[in-house]
Amino acid sequence: MDWLARLDEQIERAPGFFHKRPVVLDLSVTQLNEPGIRALLSELQARDIRIIGMEGADPSVQNLDVPGWPPMLNGGRAASGIEVPDEPPPAPPEPEEPACLLISEPIRSGQSIVFPKGDVTIVGSVGSGAEVMAGGSIHIYGALRGRAIAGMLGNPNARIFCRRMDAELLAIDGLYRTAEDMDPALRGRPVQAWLDRDSIVMAPLD
Amino acid sequence: MAKILVVTSGKGGVGKTTSTASLGAALAQSGQRVVVVDFDVGLRNLDLVMGAERRVVFDLINVVQGDAKLAQALIRDKRVDTLSLLPASQTRDKDALTEEGVAKVLAELREKFDWIICDSPAGIEKGATLAMYNADAAVVVTNPEVSSVRDSDRIIGLLDSKTKRAEKGERMEKHLLLTRYDTARAARGEMLKTDDVLEILSIPLLGIIPESEEVLRASNIGAPITLSNPASAAGRAYFDAAKRLRGEDIPMTVPVERRGLMGKLFGRRVA
Numbered sequence: 001m002d003w004l005a006r007l008d009e010q011i012e013r014a015p016g017f018f019h020k021r022p023v024v025l026d027l028s029v030t031q032l033n034e035p036g037i038r039a040l041l042s043e044l045q046a047r048d049i050r051i052i053g054m055e056g057a058d059p060s061v062q063n064l065d066v067p068g069w070p071p072m073l074n075g076g077r078a079a080s081g082i083e084v085p086d087e088p089p090p091a092p093p094e095p096e097e098p099a100c101l102l103i104s105e106p107i108r109s110g111q112s113i114v115f116p117k118g119d120v121t122i123v124g125s126v127g128s129g130a131e132v133m134a135g136g137s138i139h140i141y142g143a144l145r146g147r148a149i150a151g152m153l154g155n156p157n158a159r160i161f162c163r164r165m166d167a168e169l170l171a172i173d174g175l176y177r178t179a180e181d182m183d184p185a186l187r188g189r190p191v192q193a194w195l196d197r198d199s200i201v202m203a204p205l206d
Numbered sequence: 207m208a209k210i211l212v213v214t215s216g217k218g219g220v221g222k223t224t225s226t227a228s229l230g231a232a233l234a235q236s237g238q239r240v241v242v243v244d245f246d247v248g249l250r251n252l253d254l255v256m257g258a259e260r261r262v263v264f265d266l267i268n269v270v271q272g273d274a275k276l277a278q279a280l281i282r283d284k285r286v287d288t289l290s291l292l293p294a295s296q297t298r299d300k301d302a303l304t305e306e307g308v309a310k311v312l313a314e315l316r317e318k319f320d321w322i323i324c325d326s327p328a329g330i331e332k333g334a335t336l337a338m339y340n341a342d343a344a345v346v347v348t349n350p351e352v353s354s355v356r357d358s359d360r361i362i363g364l365l366d367s368k369t370k371r372a373e374k375g376e377r378m379e380k381h382l383l384l385t386r387y388d389t390a391r392a393a394r395g396e397m398l399k400t401d402d403v404l405e406i407l408s409i410p411l412l413g414i415i416p417e418s419e420e421v422l423r424a425s426n427i428g429a430p431i432t433l434s435n436p437a438s439a440a441g442r443a444y445f446d447a448a449k450r451l452r453g454e455d456i457p458m459t460v461p462v463e464r465r466g467l468m469g470k471l472f473g474r475r476v477a
Contacts, residue, residue: 109357111363130359
């Protein structure tokens, strides 16, 4: 039945709408006979809708002596204060996975931290021979002696920050720079690196 | 409760075996019941450094495989009676060791000793990971050289991820033992400074063992330096490290050789 399908849609949008509410069925717009009403009632029951009465039904089906048959009511009026929501209510904000990863231990040689979803913050040092790869930026509150690869999935706005620059390799958005090509004056200093057009720029933070 | 200590480094030749023997002997000399276990199957050396190479009958592999009882394989030191050695096999390779077998032997040793000191092979393969797997604490032996420091960093990472303690989410107690420390070269700035090594590895310092001919001589005559020359700089450094392992608070110094006037005059003779 088309109407039932639309009812289901409604329930889907507002699952609590009929919850524990007494409902009076207005049958004046239908031409249902007894089996039709019976079918409708069972359909509604299946949806956990409590029918406490009916209105506007054909006189032939009024007050039948059938167990569970809802009594007829007259002069009922639409309950006020209940608005059928048209739009689904804004879904409760899903607990989104945080797009940053915090590590408060040193990253040892041979370890690899890969976090494509977002930023990586490390409270500690990144050892020589270790690597940190992030979809976003990389923040290192310690010495960076290994590799830092920011914007690994293609993000030219990613940056690399460290408290002490001693990196073996820096890469942002696929462009890289090895230790050999870094300004020796930056060694051991707090440094940030970002992408300017097609080259990695490094500058002291202090 | 016995404590299982693994002496490890990643890199070879930094002084793991010497340190195992010296720390083990130093602890035993203070009355603790100690067993040193050689995990370097196929390249066993600990028996030589301990001076027990002519007394080896059964070894760790025999015990793991059930061919010998633990009591048959343990060699008691002739100089310190609370010190024992469980040698490795020279004819087998590391594949003969199994995780269950090693765990069983260590559990048995726990009943008999206060300290079980495992001498790890170099590298990060099966032998090294088996030696560290059951450990309660680790002594990371490092020379003040960049290659050694990087390998130690790698080993510390493995200690924090590939051991039983790490798997249970517990912290592994780690100590840094800086060996082959040459005061003269350090003064000239030719070696990594202690502070730099500590900053890179960020684990607490257990001791600084000065580079010394005495240590080499001790290894060659098959006696840990704490037994053969306890008054030497390296000997005193190992005694201090052993005290720190037992929880004593000893101020950190780099012991230097005590030389008499004649020693100073003739100290620089050609070796």
